[in-house]
Amino acid sequence: MDANEYVVRTKGLVKEYTMGDQTLRALNGVDLDIYRGEYISIMGPSGSGKSTLFNAIGGLDKPTSGSVFINDVDMAQLDAQELAYLRCHTIGYIFQTFNLIPVMTALENVTLPTIFAGLSTDEGIERGIELLKIVGLDKRLHHKPFELSGGQQQRVAIARALANNPSIILADEPTGNLDLKTGQEIIALLKRLNVEQGVTIISATHDLKMLDISDRIVWIRDGKIDKLEERKNIELKMGEMEGEPVH
Amino acid sequence: MSVDKPSAHVTHREVRQQIKLPFSKAVEISLKSIKIRFARSIITAAGIMLGIAFFASVRMSAEFSVIHDKIVNETVAAFQAGKLHHITEDQTRMITSATTDVKAARQDAIAARERLDWLSIMALIVCTVGITNAMLMSVTERYKEIGTMKCLGALDSFIVKLFFIESCLTGFISSVIGFLLGWFIISLVHIFTDGLQAFGVQFWTSSLTLFGISVLIGTFLTFIATIAPAVRAAQMPPAAALRVEI
Numbered sequence: 001m002d003a004n005e006y007v008v009r010t011k012g013l014v015k016e017y018t019m020g021d022q023t024l025r026a027l028n029g030v031d032l033d034i035y036r037g038e039y040i041s042i043m044g045p046s047g048s049g050k051s052t053l054f055n056a057i058g059g060l061d062k063p064t065s066g067s068v069f070i071n072d073v074d075m076a077q078l079d080a081q082e083l084a085y086l087r088c089h090t091i092g093y094i095f096q097t098f099n100l101i102p103v104m105t106a107l108e109n110v111t112l113p114t115i116f117a118g119l120s121t122d123e124g125i126e127r128g129i130e131l132l133k134i135v136g137l138d139k140r141l142h143h144k145p146f147e148l149s150g151g152q153q154q155r156v157a158i159a160r161a162l163a164n165n166p167s168i169i170l171a172d173e174p175t176g177n178l179d180l181k182t183g184q185e186i187i188a189l190l191k192r193l194n195v196e197q198g199v200t201i202i203s204a205t206h207d208l209k210m211l212d213i214s215d216r217i218v219w220i221r222d223g224k225i226d227k228l229e230e231r232k233n234i235e236l237k238m239g240e241m242e243g244e245p246v247h
Numbered sequence: 248m249s250v251d252k253p254s255a256h257v258t259h260r261e262v263r264q265q266i267k268l269p270f271s272k273a274v275e276i277s278l279k280s281i282k283i284r285f286a287r288s289i290i291t292a293a294g295i296m297l298g299i300a301f302f303a304s305v306r307m308s309a310e311f312s313v314i315h316d317k318i319v320n321e322t323v324a325a326f327q328a329g330k331l332h333h334i335t336e337d338q339t340r341m342i343t344s345a346t347t348d349v350k351a352a353r354q355d356a357i358a359a360r361e362r363l364d365w366l367s368i369m370a371l372i373v374c375t376v377g378i379t380n381a382m383l384m385s386v387t388e389r390y391k392e393i394g395t396m397k398c399l400g401a402l403d404s405f406i407v408k409l410f411f412i413e414s415c416l417t418g419f420i421s422s423v424i425g426f427l428l429g430w431f432i433i434s435l436v437h438i439f440t441d442g443l444q445a446f447g448v449q450f451w452t453s454s455l456t457l458f459g460i461s462v463l464i465g466t467f468l469t470f471i472a473t474i475a476p477a478v479r480a481a482q483m484p485p486a487a488a489l490r491v492e493i
Contacts, residue, residue, distance in 0.1 A: 060398065061486035080402065081265070087485075088266050088400020099395040099489070103283040116266045116400040144283075160399070 013066035028223035044220035092161025096173035151182035292421035294381035298374025299425030394488030406481035414473035422465025
């Protein structure tokens with residue numbers, strides 16, 4: 001098997017949360033292989049474990065057992081430095097609540113990861129402007145997050161996620177806090193980046209609009225993969241699933 | 248718009264590379280943090296400032312009491328040696344009260360100074376509580392920001408570094424202002440009660456010493472009060488830090 005074929009692989013992923021004397025199994029043995037350059041959506045009702053899976057893949061939380069391989073590197077083997085390096089260079093994160101640093105302007109938010117990566121100030125600013133242009137915010141460089149609309153904030157977050165040319169973008173409910181139209185614009189933007197720049201996009205969502213542009217859809221239920229579908233197999237069903245026109 | 252294709256394969260050797268936060272950048276970010284959250288920073292600083300002002304004013308009162316004693320002793324000694332030619336009204340009062348009831352006056356002065364020592368210990372405790380409260384809040388309200396920074400590749404040490412710079416700056420500036428406030432008010436009071444006679448060399452040297460002590464205590468306490476919660480927040484897994492809602 002070609003080592004480069006998969007960008008993310010998980011093996012027997014289990015995550016347990018202890019609440020009082022009860023143990024809750026949020027993930028119950030997830031095996032998932034994600035191809036390089038694909039757009040994959042993790043679907044499931046809230047509480048199904050999709051955010052937990054998102055956190056495990058992104059190295060934001062340690063799984064109770066099982067392993068996650070990013071580019072064939074076992075994440076459990078990495079020390080703090082290496083993990084930070086991975087988060088800085090290989091993975092870009094997008095959140096439902098945008099999570100921009102409130103005290104920094106759009107440009108400073110996008111430039112921050114380039115500082116960690118060791119780029120000079122000028123290089124970082126150049127890169128930041130270029131990225132904000134890509135997401136269509138080159139007129140809003142010096143606005144603070146609170147001066148931007150939700151959709152604009154999410155665009156800044158996407159630009160920030162791309163700052164160090166990651167091979168993976170992890171998006172946790174990227175359209176969850178946005179209205180229908182803005183959500184569609186964000187989805188279209190993610191798809192464009194996926195096609196134009198070959199970034200692998202892994203998105204946890206329960207937004208059905210995502211289905212149309214995903215290459216594969218993983219359905220999670222009770223901490224397990226319920227079914228894994230290729231888009232071409234479910235396209236026919238789309239009309240029945242959602243009344244509103246899908247972009 | 249030329250964006251490089253993402254690196255096809257990240258090898259383990261590449262993972263070994265370092266990520267960094269230069270000190271100048273850290274100072275820049277910390278300063279921005281203080282400036283933008285100005286209202287919040289002012290309240291935090293006010294907590295520290297008032298604590299130090301309280302401490303400085305109590306210590307300053309004690310210094311004045313020592314200086315006053317010394318002046319009385321010198322006046323009495325000079326009077327007994329017959330060196331005083333023009334006796335002012337103030338001096339007459341000093342000499343009569345010091346000579347008529349020596350023992351009681353001494354005891355009064357000692358008791359007063361002991362009270363002041365207790366009061367300055369209390370002031371320090373109030374000061375510590377105020378600073379800890381202010382800095383704890385300032386770290387807690389930023390859990391999400393800390394989690395986000397870690398997602399962007401920040402090491403735990405970057406977070407601690409940012410808070411270290413911020414707390415030292417806040418602590419230093421507010422201690423200086425706090426000292427000046429306490430010092431000025433007490434000095435002003437003594438100008439009106441005792442006149443200018445107490446403002447000699449000893450006043451200035453003890454003021455300077457107290458300034459150093461106050462600023463050191465203020466900065467150190469701020470630093471201690473920030474570092475513990477900041478380290479704890481920095482060590483949290485990013486997912487946990489992002490989950491925190493306030």
